[in-house]
Amino acid sequence: MGRQMTEMLKGVLEGIVLAILSGQPAYGYEITARLRARGFTDIVEGTVYAVLVRIEQKGLVDVTKVPSEKGPPRKVYTLNDRGRTDLDEFWRTWGFLEERLEQLKQGDN
Amino acid sequence: MGRQMTEMLKGVLEGIVLAILSGQPAYGYEITARLRARGFTDIVEGTVYAVLVRIEQKGLVDVTKVPSEKGPPRKVYTLNDRGRTDLDEFWRTWGFLEERLEQLKQGDN
DNA sequence: ACCAGTAGATAGTAACACTGAATAGCGGAC
DNA sequence: GTCCGCTATTCAGTGTTACTATCTACTGGT
Numbered sequence: 001m002g003r004q005m006t007e008m009l010k011g012v013l014e015g016i017v018l019a020i021l022s023g024q025p026a027y028g029y030e031i032t033a034r035l036r037a038r039g040f041t042d043i044v045e046g047t048v049y050a051v052l053v054r055i056e057q058k059g060l061v062d063v064t065k066v067p068s069e070k071g072p073p074r075k076v077y078t079l080n081d082r083g084r085t086d087l088d089e090f091w092r093t094w095g096f097l098e099e100r101l102e103q104l105k106q107g108d109n
Numbered sequence: 110m111g112r113q114m115t116e117m118l119k120g121v122l123e124g125i126v127l128a129i130l131s132g133q134p135a136y137g138y139e140i141t142a143r144l145r146a147r148g149f150t151d152i153v154e155g156t157v158y159a160v161l162v163r164i165e166q167k168g169l170v171d172v173t174k175v176p177s178e179k180g181p182p183r184k185v186y187t188l189n190d191r192g193r194t195d196l197d198e199f200w201r202t203w204g205f206l207e208e209r210l211e212q213l214k215q216g217d218n
Numbered sequence: 219a220c221c222a223g224t225a226g227a228t229a230g231t232a233a234c235a236c237t238g239a240a241t242a243g244c245g246g247a248c
Numbered sequence: 249g250t251c252c253g254c255t256a257t258t259c260a261g262t263g264t265t266a267c268t269a270t271c272t273a274c275t276g277g278t
Contacts (some may be wrong), residue, residue, distance in 0.1 A: 119234075155226095
């Protein structure tokens with residue numbers, strides 16, 4: 001992955017995962033697949049699981065273990081109220097940045 | 110500063126500084142002031158100087174020392190060719206992220 | 219003599235994404 | 249019946265980054 005993308009994902013990837021979970025509950029492997037389908041082709045499992053551990057510890061998601069027909073049991077993550085609050089805050093922060101960068105891009109500096 | 114903003118700035122702040130320099134050369138203290146004027150009210154000098162040291166070491170800027178009427182000599186940073194290339198790449202990476210997040214925000218997840 | 223404003227530097231910290239590898243369960247091919 | 253591939257999770261170690269807090273240094277005004 002490009003160095004710039006890696007750095008830019010910091011603080012954003014967590015929001016992306018929360019946003020994905022806001023649509024419907026999902027488990028790690030599935031989330032990785034969705035990210036890939038969305039164009040984030042270079043994000044590997046290890047990275048996603050680290051995010052999931054973090055948002056669980058922060059109490060932004062509820063977790064249930066669901067047996068899989070194929071492979072070890074899945075840990076299904078569901079966004080809870082605190083997670084939704086955090087996601088809202090994420091979008092506000094993102095919106096702020098987006099605005100400022102749009103101005104900069106227009107060249108009024 | 111909010112935790113989310115701090116993390117989100119990683120990888121972005123450097124691009125912001127390069128973008129500011131693309132308009133015209135500037136020195137650290139001045140750049141901090143411009144950032145503040147742009148709404149980044151919580152970014153302090155120490156943070157900006159760290160970025161400047163980094164982009165200088167990467168060879169993205171040329172540096173000249175200019176005496177100041179008031180206070181110690183200024184280090185004026187000028188974006189060079191490598192810096193411009195890096196800035197282009199930054200905007201591409203940013204554009205990619207912006208697109209994906211816009212989709213996510215629209216709720217198609 | 220002191221202080222505020224200007225200007226830069228730096229050591230230490232915390233957070234984060236990445237790398238690479240390991241573990242574990244199941245199905246099918248051979 | 250053993251090996252391979254796919255599913256699924258975990259974890260230790262690394263590098264990069266922004267922040268905190270503090271320090272130095274120069275000038276002008278009170």
